[in-house]
Amino acid sequence: MATSQVETVSTGADKAKLAGAIVLAVAAIAAFYALGSRGALVQWGVLIIGLAAAVGVFAVSEGGRRLWGFGRDAWREVKKVVWPTRKESLQMTAYVFAFVVVMAIFLWVTDKTIEWVFYDILLGWRK
Known part of the structure:
Protein backbone atom coordinates (compact mmCIF):
# COMPACT_ATOMS: atom_id res chain seq x y z
CA MET A 1 0.00 0.00 0.00
CA ALA A 2 1.69 3.19 -1.17
CA THR A 3 0.89 6.43 0.53
CA SER A 4 1.63 9.73 -1.10
CA GLN A 5 3.17 12.50 0.92
CA VAL A 6 1.29 15.77 0.58
CA GLU A 7 3.22 18.87 1.56
CA THR A 8 0.92 21.34 3.24
CA VAL A 9 1.32 25.03 2.74
CA SER A 10 1.96 26.91 5.94
CA THR A 11 -0.80 29.34 6.78
CA GLY A 12 -0.44 32.72 8.41
CA ALA A 13 -1.79 31.29 11.67
CA ASP A 14 0.90 28.59 11.66
CA LYS A 15 3.60 31.15 11.03
CA LEU A 47 12.48 29.28 32.55
CA ILE A 48 10.61 25.98 32.79
CA ILE A 49 7.18 27.58 32.53
CA GLY A 50 8.24 29.74 29.59
CA LEU A 51 9.82 26.86 27.69
CA ALA A 52 6.80 24.64 28.41
CA ALA A 53 4.53 27.36 27.00
CA ALA A 54 6.76 27.62 23.89
CA VAL A 55 6.60 23.85 23.39
CA GLY A 56 2.82 23.93 23.86
CA VAL A 57 2.39 26.65 21.24
CA PHE A 58 4.69 24.78 18.85
CA ALA A 59 2.78 21.54 19.45
CA VAL A 60 -0.51 23.02 18.20
CA SER A 61 1.07 24.30 14.98
CA GLU A 62 1.17 22.25 11.76
CA GLY A 63 4.93 21.74 12.14
CA GLY A 64 4.45 20.49 15.68
CA ARG A 65 1.78 18.02 14.61
CA ARG A 66 4.01 16.73 11.80
CA LEU A 67 6.93 16.37 14.21
CA TRP A 68 4.74 14.46 16.66
CA GLY A 69 3.54 12.19 13.83
CA PHE A 70 7.13 11.57 12.72
CA GLY A 71 8.12 10.66 16.27
CA ARG A 72 5.18 8.29 16.59
CA ASP A 73 6.04 6.58 13.28
CA ALA A 74 9.72 6.35 14.23
CA TRP A 75 8.83 4.72 17.56
CA ARG A 76 6.60 2.24 15.76
CA GLU A 77 9.52 1.30 13.48
CA VAL A 78 11.93 0.95 16.42
CA LYS A 79 9.56 -1.56 18.01
CA LYS A 80 9.80 -3.70 14.86
CA VAL A 81 13.57 -4.07 15.13
CA VAL A 82 14.87 -7.52 16.10
CA TRP A 83 17.83 -6.81 18.36
CA PRO A 84 20.70 -9.31 18.55
CA THR A 85 21.19 -11.40 21.65
CA ARG A 86 24.19 -10.91 23.92
CA LYS A 87 25.85 -14.00 22.45
CA GLU A 88 25.38 -12.77 18.89
CA SER A 89 26.75 -9.33 19.79
CA LEU A 90 29.85 -10.82 21.41
CA GLN A 91 30.44 -13.15 18.44
CA MET A 92 30.18 -10.32 15.91
CA THR A 93 32.51 -8.15 18.01
CA ALA A 94 35.04 -10.99 18.14
CA TYR A 95 34.80 -11.39 14.35
CA VAL A 96 35.49 -7.70 13.85
CA PHE A 97 38.51 -7.74 16.18
CA ALA A 98 39.88 -10.87 14.48
CA PHE A 99 39.48 -9.26 11.07
CA VAL A 100 41.27 -6.12 12.25
CA VAL A 101 44.20 -8.17 13.58
CA VAL A 102 44.46 -10.22 10.37
CA MET A 103 44.27 -7.07 8.24
CA ALA A 104 46.93 -5.35 10.37
CA ILE A 105 49.29 -8.31 9.96
CA PHE A 106 48.60 -8.43 6.21
CA LEU A 107 49.33 -4.71 5.80
CA TRP A 108 52.49 -4.96 7.89
CA VAL A 109 53.78 -7.90 5.83
CA THR A 110 52.91 -6.08 2.59
CA ASP A 111 54.68 -2.93 3.78
CA LYS A 112 57.82 -4.83 4.80
CA THR A 113 57.84 -6.75 1.49
CA ILE A 114 57.57 -3.57 -0.57
CA GLU A 115 60.24 -1.94 1.61
CA TRP A 116 62.57 -4.94 1.06
CA VAL A 117 61.97 -4.97 -2.71
CA PHE A 118 62.58 -1.25 -3.19
CA TYR A 119 65.36 -0.51 -0.72
CA ASP A 120 67.31 -3.77 -0.67
CA ILE A 121 66.89 -5.20 -4.16
CA LEU A 122 66.23 -2.25 -6.50
CA LEU A 123 68.13 0.59 -4.85
CA GLY A 124 70.66 -1.40 -2.87
CA TRP A 125 70.67 1.09 0.03
CA ARG A 126 70.95 -1.54 2.73
CA LYS A 127 73.83 -4.00 2.58
Whole structure:
Protein backbone atom coordinates (compact mmCIF):
# COMPACT_ATOMS: atom_id res chain seq x y z
CA MET A 1 0.00 0.00 0.00
CA ALA A 2 1.69 3.19 -1.17
CA THR A 3 0.89 6.43 0.53
CA SER A 4 1.63 9.73 -1.10
CA GLN A 5 3.17 12.50 0.92
CA VAL A 6 1.29 15.77 0.58
CA GLU A 7 3.22 18.87 1.56
CA THR A 8 0.92 21.34 3.24
CA VAL A 9 1.32 25.03 2.74
CA SER A 10 1.96 26.91 5.94
CA THR A 11 -0.80 29.34 6.78
CA GLY A 12 -0.44 32.72 8.41
CA ALA A 13 -1.79 31.29 11.67
CA ASP A 14 0.90 28.59 11.66
CA LYS A 15 3.60 31.15 11.03
CA ALA A 16 2.23 33.22 13.90
CA LYS A 17 2.25 30.16 16.19
CA LEU A 18 5.88 29.40 15.30
CA ALA A 19 6.86 33.04 15.83
CA GLY A 20 5.02 33.01 19.16
CA ALA A 21 6.85 29.86 20.23
CA ILE A 22 10.19 31.46 19.37
CA VAL A 23 9.29 34.65 21.22
CA LEU A 24 8.21 32.66 24.28
CA ALA A 25 11.45 30.65 24.29
CA VAL A 26 13.61 33.77 23.95
CA ALA A 27 11.58 35.57 26.62
CA ALA A 28 11.95 32.61 28.99
CA ILE A 29 15.72 32.62 28.56
CA ALA A 30 15.91 36.41 28.94
CA ALA A 31 13.75 36.26 32.08
CA PHE A 32 16.00 33.55 33.50
CA TYR A 33 18.99 35.89 33.35
CA ALA A 34 17.02 39.03 34.26
CA LEU A 35 15.66 37.46 37.45
CA GLY A 36 19.07 36.42 38.77
CA SER A 37 18.65 38.52 41.89
CA ARG A 38 15.33 36.85 42.79
CA GLY A 39 16.82 33.45 43.53
CA ALA A 40 17.35 30.19 41.76
CA LEU A 41 13.83 28.89 42.38
CA VAL A 42 12.22 31.87 40.64
CA GLN A 43 14.76 31.76 37.80
CA TRP A 44 14.26 28.09 37.05
CA GLY A 45 10.49 28.31 37.52
CA VAL A 46 10.18 31.11 34.97
CA LEU A 47 12.48 29.28 32.55
CA ILE A 48 10.61 25.98 32.79
CA ILE A 49 7.18 27.58 32.53
CA GLY A 50 8.24 29.74 29.59
CA LEU A 51 9.82 26.86 27.69
CA ALA A 52 6.80 24.64 28.41
CA ALA A 53 4.53 27.36 27.00
CA ALA A 54 6.76 27.62 23.89
CA VAL A 55 6.60 23.85 23.39
CA GLY A 56 2.82 23.93 23.86
CA VAL A 57 2.39 26.65 21.24
CA PHE A 58 4.69 24.78 18.85
CA ALA A 59 2.78 21.54 19.45
CA VAL A 60 -0.51 23.02 18.20
CA SER A 61 1.07 24.30 14.98
CA GLU A 62 1.17 22.25 11.76
CA GLY A 63 4.93 21.74 12.14
CA GLY A 64 4.45 20.49 15.68
CA ARG A 65 1.78 18.02 14.61
CA ARG A 66 4.01 16.73 11.80
CA LEU A 67 6.93 16.37 14.21
CA TRP A 68 4.74 14.46 16.66
CA GLY A 69 3.54 12.19 13.83
CA PHE A 70 7.13 11.57 12.72
CA GLY A 71 8.12 10.66 16.27
CA ARG A 72 5.18 8.29 16.59
CA ASP A 73 6.04 6.58 13.28
CA ALA A 74 9.72 6.35 14.23
CA TRP A 75 8.83 4.72 17.56
CA ARG A 76 6.60 2.24 15.76
CA GLU A 77 9.52 1.30 13.48
CA VAL A 78 11.93 0.95 16.42
CA LYS A 79 9.56 -1.56 18.01
CA LYS A 80 9.80 -3.70 14.86
CA VAL A 81 13.57 -4.07 15.13
CA VAL A 82 14.87 -7.52 16.10
CA TRP A 83 17.83 -6.81 18.36
CA PRO A 84 20.70 -9.31 18.55
CA THR A 85 21.19 -11.40 21.65
CA ARG A 86 24.19 -10.91 23.92
CA LYS A 87 25.85 -14.00 22.45
CA GLU A 88 25.38 -12.77 18.89
CA SER A 89 26.75 -9.33 19.79
CA LEU A 90 29.85 -10.82 21.41
CA GLN A 91 30.44 -13.15 18.44
CA MET A 92 30.18 -10.32 15.91
CA THR A 93 32.51 -8.15 18.01
CA ALA A 94 35.04 -10.99 18.14
CA TYR A 95 34.80 -11.39 14.35
CA VAL A 96 35.49 -7.70 13.85
CA PHE A 97 38.51 -7.74 16.18
CA ALA A 98 39.88 -10.87 14.48
CA PHE A 99 39.48 -9.26 11.07
CA VAL A 100 41.27 -6.12 12.25
CA VAL A 101 44.20 -8.17 13.58
CA VAL A 102 44.46 -10.22 10.37
CA MET A 103 44.27 -7.07 8.24
CA ALA A 104 46.93 -5.35 10.37
CA ILE A 105 49.29 -8.31 9.96
CA PHE A 106 48.60 -8.43 6.21
CA LEU A 107 49.33 -4.71 5.80
CA TRP A 108 52.49 -4.96 7.89
CA VAL A 109 53.78 -7.90 5.83
CA THR A 110 52.91 -6.08 2.59
CA ASP A 111 54.68 -2.93 3.78
CA LYS A 112 57.82 -4.83 4.80
CA THR A 113 57.84 -6.75 1.49
CA ILE A 114 57.57 -3.57 -0.57
CA GLU A 115 60.24 -1.94 1.61
CA TRP A 116 62.57 -4.94 1.06
CA VAL A 117 61.97 -4.97 -2.71
CA PHE A 118 62.58 -1.25 -3.19
CA TYR A 119 65.36 -0.51 -0.72
CA ASP A 120 67.31 -3.77 -0.67
CA ILE A 121 66.89 -5.20 -4.16
CA LEU A 122 66.23 -2.25 -6.50
CA LEU A 123 68.13 0.59 -4.85
CA GLY A 124 70.66 -1.40 -2.87
CA TRP A 125 70.67 1.09 0.03
CA ARG A 126 70.95 -1.54 2.73
CA LYS A 127 73.83 -4.00 2.58
